[in-house]
Amino acid sequence: MKTTPEHDERIAKLTFASVYPHYVAKVEKKGRTKEELHLVIKWLTHFDDIKIQELIDTKVTFESFFKQAILNPNAELIKGVICGYRIEEIENELTKQVRYLDKLVDELAKGKKMEKILRKN
Known part of the structure; x- marks a missing residue:
């Protein structure tokens, strides 16, 4: 399924702050923690807790958000269907x-082991 330019533009203009509470709610509803969510965000972007809060x-x-990120080289190992x-x-x-971020949050919420989420062998 190919994304449209309108879809890509909508994603680009979406604020991280507007989506972040949904990420927290999704993982906490499934028994995971905000700290685990931050670990996943840190792995993907190299942002620390202070930077995440600033963003x-x-x-x-x-x-x-992604212009400021240093994307993990293993991010390309994130595969599958999301949205x-x-x-x-x-x-x-x-x-x-x-x-990529949506998929990692989804895997966290589904109870996947952290080693697998962070693409460790």
Whole structure:
């Protein structure tokens, strides 16, 4: 399934602060913690807790969020379907990065072991 330019633009303009509470609620509802969520975000982006809070407070867009991130080289190992899109087939780089984060949050909420989520052998 190919994303449209409108879809990609909508994702780029979405603020991290608007989605973050949904991430927290999703993982906590399934018995995981905010700390585990932060571990997943740190693994993908190299942001520490202070930086994550700063990005929330300043209401950065996902476009700005990922421009500031140092993406984990193993992020390309994140595969599968999220929100109806096969991650490895998404052509827009920013949309793919946002879906990487969505997939990691989804795996955390589904109870997957942290070693597998963080793509450790």
